[in-house]
Amino acid sequence: MMNRKPKDFDDYITDFPEGTREKLILLREAILDAAPVAEEVISYGMPAFKQNGMLVYFAGYEKYIGFYPTPSAILNFKSQLKNFKTAKGTIHFPLNEPLPFDLIKDMVKFRVEENLAKTKAKKVK
Secondary structure (H helix, E strand, O other), rough: OOOOOOOEEEEEEEOHHHHHHHHHHHHHHHHHHOOOOOEEEEEEEEEEOOOEEEEEEEEEEEOOOEOOOOHHHHHHHHHHOOOEEEOOOOOOEEOOOOOHHHHHHHHHOOOOHHHHHHHHHHHHH
């Protein structure tokens, strides 16, 4: 939906319809609730969150919100994602359905722990 590179999250949501903006804001809040010290960044033109490396990305589209928690999170939560369209590193949350906040938070927490483990492993080497 966006043809320009946004400077931050607020700039990113500006051009979306109100209903989509509201869901993007709620998604942002859920991610920050699960990873309160994560840094908000724009990466690949999308809102993203970093903590010991990239955690998750998301993007708004005409009919869904794309959530990008990495392939490892999708594999780990495969059984809970069976009602959503998924690909290697992507989950589509339809705009006409409620966002699964508990699942989103669990995936973000999983990614925080995964990144922390990778950071600790690098320090050991």
